[in-house]
Amino acid sequence: MDAPRVSIIILNWNGWKDTIECLESLYRIDYPNYDVIVVDNGSHDDSIQKIKEYAKGKIEVNSKFFKYNPNNKPIKVFEVNENEAKRGKFNRPLYEKFDVDRRMILIKNKKNYGFTGGNNIGMKFALSVLNPDYVLLLNNDTVVEKDFLKKLVKVAESDEKIGIVGPKIYYYDYNGKSNVIDFAGAYLILWRCGEKRHCFRKVDKGQCDKILEVDKVEGSCMLIKSEITTNVGLFDEKFFAYWEETDLCVRAKKEGYKLVYVPKAKIWHKIASSSGGVLSVFYVYHMTRNRFWFLIKNFPQLLKMHLLYVVLWELWLKFGVFVVYHKKPKMFFVYLKGLLDGLSLKS
Template sequence: MNAPRVSIIVLNWNGWKDTIECLESLYRITYPNYDVIMVDNGSKDDSIQKIKEYAEGRIKVNSKFFEYNSSNKPIKVFEITEDEAREGKFNKPAYEKFDPDRRMILFKNKDNYGFAGGNNVGIKFALSVLDPDYILLLNNDTVVDKEFLTELVKVAESDEKIGIVGPKIYYYDYNGRSDVINFTGADLILWKGKEKRYGAGEVERGQWDKILAVNKIEGSCMLIKSKVLREVGLFEERFFCYWEETDLDFRVKREGYKLLYVPTGNIWHKIASSNGGVLGVFYEYHMTRNRLWFLKRNTFASVMRRHLIYVLFWEIPFKLVSLVLYYKRPHLVFVYLKALLDGVIGLKTI
């Protein structure tokens, strides 16, 4: 029996150095039936050229997680335009002549459509042209274990009601360590708009080595059954970035599918590499605004009212003190307040 086909979508935005390390780790995996779809999200640097040079074997990747493999270079790059991707114009017979570790599909979006919109272009292309059994979304600032995809697919195939699975995610570098857990799934405290994030900051001791049903699989690495995406739809593009994967997670669960954390699939994540980090303007704005939109789309009005009371009487005072006095980032107060205002205004249409 053939292994299910998995189309892997990696989204790049001005981050080719991270991306080629991610790609080099991907091309070392043991899973036999996969596609690598490299979507550049309107980068302003020379990402496209550098990624092609990597595929040609002209850039050697250095990583603490693996040794560079020159034996599968050059990798054949099938480059198409965004319009061709959207229209499904692709020479699939020529592409299929190459082994999975010797081929790559590459296209550049005309603009930065965010995590949601950028990935949606890749997902639609994969579903219409390659017809995979699974879509794997993978952040470009990750490195994967060679067995990770085999382990994810094995669990996903065990039950037709499993919709999404995700791996154990470690910090790429936590004060020099690579054995500190970042994510093993999460549940949500909806009235606070916060995650109960499992394993975060814990040193690996085998304490999260059981499969776990959760409410959230993180967008940095999520394996989704194609039939589920065709049933529930893709990312809501108005989110642009952050909370869109949680919105998808909840829609999948509402249709009766399970979300599972898989402890035997391992990756390492650099965390918010492309947007300035968790104390950046981009992160603060989109995490705050989109939280309100997520709650409007996925909870009852009573939960939303309780959340707004919580924000007014607890979160706003706490943010003022922490951003100004502790983090010394007073400019983020204005970003946070604008995000709240835009979020409330957008509740009518989201």
């Protein structure tokens, strides 16, 4: 049986150094049937030039996770502008002549459409032009293990009701360690709009090595069956960034699909690299605002309970974290603005 086709979509926005490290790890995988689609989301640095230089073999990528491979360079880059991508204009016969590790599609968006819009453009293009069995959304600030995709696909193919699968995700660097778990599947705690992550920030000692059906697969690496895009839809672009993958997971479960965590598939993630980190204005605002949008959209009956939780506990916790501990009172006001905009459904 032929291996199912997987179109891998990597979103870049002013982050070419992370992107080429991710690409170098991808072009080492042992899966035989994949596409690499880099979607540049309107970068205003020299990302496009640098990615093309990497593909020509002019930039040697150094990483603690692998040695640079010069033997699969040059990689043929097929450049597609945003309008061409939306129209599905592409020379597929020429593209198919190249080996999977010697080709790349580079979609050049006019502007930054966020995580949601950028990935949606990539998915629509892949689905219309390449007809894959799966799309894999992969953050550009990740590094993958050689066999991660083979293991994800194996589990996804084991049950027709499995719609989305995700790997074990380690911190790229957690106080010098690369074996600390960031994500091993999660269950949603809806009344506080939170989640319970298995083995969160624990050194991996095999304690989270069981395949699990979960409520959420982390958006930094999601293998999605193509039929999901038809029966459930793509990302809700209103979110722009953050909570969009949780929204997609909830919608998929409502349609009867299973979400599964695959522990033997492994990647490493730098965490919020493109948005400036977890203490950036962008991250704090969008994470706060969007969770209210998520709750109002999917579970409006829980809104009053969540507001009670915020008033009695979270406000004081955030004050302590931002003002007392980090000495960043500005971030507390960013958090408050996120609360107000989320409740008013202001975008």
